[in-house]
Amino acid sequence: MEALNLVLFVVEAVAYFVLMVTLLHFRHRLGLGVFLTALGVMHFMETYLAAVFYVSLPFGDVSPGSSVFFSGKLMMILMLYLWEDAATVRQPIYGLFLGNLLTVGIAWVLQLHQPLQLSSNHMPDVDFLKEMGWLMIWGTALLYVDSLGIILLYEKLGDFFRRRVVLRFMISGFVLLTFDQIGFFAALHYFLDVPVAVFWGGWKAKMLSVCLYGAMFAIYEYRIRRLGADAAARSISDVFGDLTFRERYNDLLERTGRDMLTGVYDRTRMELEAPLMLREALRQGLSATVLIIDADHFKDVNDGYGHLQGDVVLKSIAARLGTTLRSSDRIFRFGGEEFVAVCPGTNHEEGLLLAERLRWTIATSVKTPDDSPVTVSIGVATADEDGTSFTTVLSAADSRLYAAKKSGRNCIVGRSGVVKLG
Known part of the structure; x- marks a missing residue:
């Protein structure tokens, strides 16, 4: 028994x-x-x-x-x-x-009630x-x-x-x-x-x-x-999903939080999703790398060719980032000419290689109207080596971006310093 x-x-x-x-x-x-x-x-x-x-x-x-x-x-x-x-x-x-x-x-x-006894076998x-x-x-x-x-x-x-x-x-x-x-x-x-x-x-x-x-x-x-x-992730069809137009809702949600100019996700979406992406990666025992990408001398582009041409350059940068990053990565417009890429399941060394690929791709394919190359500087930080919260990792990447600017631009700075000079 x-x-x-x-x-x-x-x-x-x-x-x-x-x-x-x-x-x-x-x-x-x-x-x-x-x-x-x-x-x-x-x-x-x-x-x-x-x-x-x-x-x-x-x-x-x-x-x-x-x-x-x-x-x-x-x-x-x-x-x-x-x-x-x-x-x-x-x-x-x-x-x-x-x-x-x-x-x-x-x-x-x-x-306080006086209950009735409807059955001799059952009393409350x-x-x-x-x-x-x-x-x-x-x-x-x-x-x-x-x-x-x-x-x-x-x-x-x-x-x-x-x-x-x-x-x-x-x-x-x-x-x-x-x-x-x-x-x-x-x-x-x-x-x-x-x-x-x-x-x-x-x-x-x-x-x-x-x-x-x-x-x-x-x-x-x-x-x-x-x-x-x-x-x-595939949809489970049921009567409630049909009645609430789940497909339309998901489509609307996907389009919400997009930057109107470049089409990538905006800063508000980043503040909602990026912390969750880092936390999920760490929960699974994986690393997650954050890149801050900043277009070099972008003010000169706006001043020399006008803001409309500057917008064209930003769109081109966003397009190259979107095609170079993996499907599991997310790209957000941080503000102005800055973008943030969140790459779950990516350690620091892999993040540096990815950053170099982005830097090289943009330098060789994005041009100003007079055919001059557009370059970017990139700061790289990784959870959990640089912290476990998104704010901490983003701050580390931002400090390294600043260091990349001081090092002559068109380069990458990671935990050990300048990685690639243009």
Whole structure:
């Protein structure tokens, strides 16, 4: 019987992870609300099972509600943070906490009624509602602390294991689910007189769950999410997508934030997207390089040939940047004659080579009306060597652009100084 229960335990964990990660994976098509709703509706069942439903496993008596489903919820919250942000994570936690308070409040109000007994076998159990309500409030309060703790610990572990995403994921789960087991068992022991022996079986089961979820997270992260990114980006047709004209909306969104002159993305779009691109690259254990490209002596072009000719030169530069950069890179007009390229998955040495290719391409193909070559200076900085935030990396690239200007222009400056002189 214990062996069968263990098999069912693993099946439940796998089924929960596959379903929830599928909803999270397609959140941009289905809507994040689908994932959050599925996460929330399980809360009552998790608490109820943790209070009354236990099975025997080879290492002790455990509740699937706590060991499989609540453990899975906490790991899903960490994954939600990794792919979204902390502001998104707090939404389901606040919703659960307020909903549970409402459950307790309604249970107290219902006591004022005189209910009818429509069936001899079924009577309303208000005491059960109150008891479960208080347990859910305590469980949600712990979930709030667990969520903050697991996110902060995951980030702190980045100081030691920045590129070991799965290891950080599992260590964070081990530590916070140990804390949760202590906190929630205290409530079970106080309210329901659950024996102390159950504590150790539940803790071992939660550790097993973290191992299972960590293994599945690794498989998803390295075999499905990265390799299947193109497939995941394809539209999922459903009646809601048709009714809301999703294709038209996506087209409008793509055209929003474009620089009217050059057609590349503008500074506002950069401030929204570039930090996310860097954070996603670092989360995957990859580098991300930022280039600032500035047209040399561009004021002379405007003064000598007029602003219309200057606009033609800017358009030509933007066109060369667009055709030289890769599809995964993004180019933004930073202002005036400056452009910023964000290149995820690119280390510093690769960024310098890319910058040289851009410099050479523009110098050999963009001309002024009198057929003089137009050159650019480029500053290069890379996350995480030059910082982990986009603002920090951009500032480093800007300082190196200034150094390139002082070094005679038509050159590239990286971390080690001038790389290529024209």
